[in-house]
Amino acid sequence: MAITKILVPIDGSKHSLKAFRVALDIAKNNNAKINVLTCLEKEDVGAWYIDKRTNKKIMSDAKKFAKDFLSKLEKPAADVNIPISLNILETKSASNQVITFSNSKKIDLIVIGSHGRGGFNKFLLGSVSNKVSQMAKCPVMIVK
Amino acid sequence: MDFKNILVAYDSSSFSNRAFKRALDVAESNKSKITIVTVVTGIYQPSIGFTMKYSEKMLEKYTKTLQKTFSNLESAAKEKNIKISLKILQDPSVAKAITNYVNSRKFDLVVIGSHGRTGLNKMILGSVANSITQKVKCPIMVVK
Numbered sequence: 460m461a462i463t464k465i466l467v468p469i470d471g472s473k474h475s476l477k478a479f480r481v482a483l484d485i486a487k488n489n490n491a492k493i494n495v496l497t498c499l500e501k502e503d504v505g506a507w508y509i510d511k512r513t514n515k516k517i518m519s520d521a522k523k524f525a526k527d528f529l530s531k532l533e534k535p536a537a538d539v540n541i542p543i544s545l546n547i548l549e550t551k552s553a554s555n556q557v558i559t560f561s562n563s564k565k566i567d568l569i570v571i572g573s574h575g576r577g578g579f580n581k582f583l584l585g586s587v588s589n590k591v592s593q594m595a596k597c598p599v600m601i602v603k
Numbered sequence: 604m605d606f607k608n609i610l611v612a613y614d615s616s617s618f619s620n621r622a623f624k625r626a627l628d629v630a631e632s633n634k635s636k637i638t639i640v641t642v643v644t645g646i647y648q649p650s651i652g653f654t655m656k657y658s659e660k661m662l663e664k665y666t667k668t669l670q671k672t673f674s675n676l677e678s679a680a681k682e683k684n685i686k687i688s689l690k691i692l693q694d695p696s697v698a699k700a701i702t703n704y705v706n707s708r709k710f711d712l713v714v715i716g717s718h719g720r721t722g723l724n725k726m727i728l729g730s731v732a733n734s735i736t737q738k739v740k741c742p743i744m745v746v747k
Contacts (some may be wrong), residue, residue, distance in 0.1 A: 594727070
């Protein structure tokens with residue numbers, strides 16, 4: 460049951476960055492590869508009624524922003540010699556995307572933060588991490 | 604982040620056995636200590652009523668069978684030179700007992716099976732696993 464492929468869903472929140480740090484430690488111990496996944500939710504964009512082109516522009520801006528953000532993660536991974544691959548996907552539902560991604564790439568472990576950007580309650584789990592921990596087919600580590 | 608102190612919630616179901624194996628893997632690479640936790644819930648006895656008191660006879664019987672299963676786990680851990688200990692809690696509510704125990708002590712990681720002895724749905728989490736993932740304050744790994 461060696462861990463060779465780790466998936467870290469990242470949305471830029473501090474919980475997800477903490478999860479990334481933990482994933483780095485695990486990868487170091489197991490010589491594993493890290494997959495970073497960022498999901499851009501299509502429904503967030505509500506500018507379609509002004510101009511149809513605005514939608515596309517917002518999406519491409521968001522993609523660029525996400526790319527910039529994820530490229531910052533490459534350096535700490537390169538420092539400890541861990542191969543890392545960055546994925547940015549447009550999707551309707553972030554939690555479903557994480558689950559299908561982990562199934563299709565045969566991920567051994569998902570490391571996820573307990574809350575995302577929308578979490579306000581420190582006590583319970585965020586909705587995405589809750590759904591991923593329930594529906595994913597591989598072990599899930601939730602970092603608080 | 605190092606996982607020096609690992610807790611495994613164990614109820615001798617196949618899921619918790621898998622969780623234990625996974626915990627052994629993690630402990631091996633981190634040289635950590637494992638604590639096995641089981642909860643003995645009270646049984647309804649007409650003579651006592653619903654007070655959930657423990658008759659000493661039953662408790663003795665339970666501890667005996669627990670020690671037996673624990674000795675199996677211990678031998679598995681000894682092969683890999685991992686320190687292991689057993690803790691038996693008494694509480695009518697399994698999830699509450701484990702969360703209180705984890706939050707009152709310093710554990711770096713909780714490993715738990717996705718379902719217990721009574722799980723019937725393969726898709727979602729069992730009730731105990733779900734409530735523990737939400738309430739525990741340290742990282743938690745859910746093994747499927």
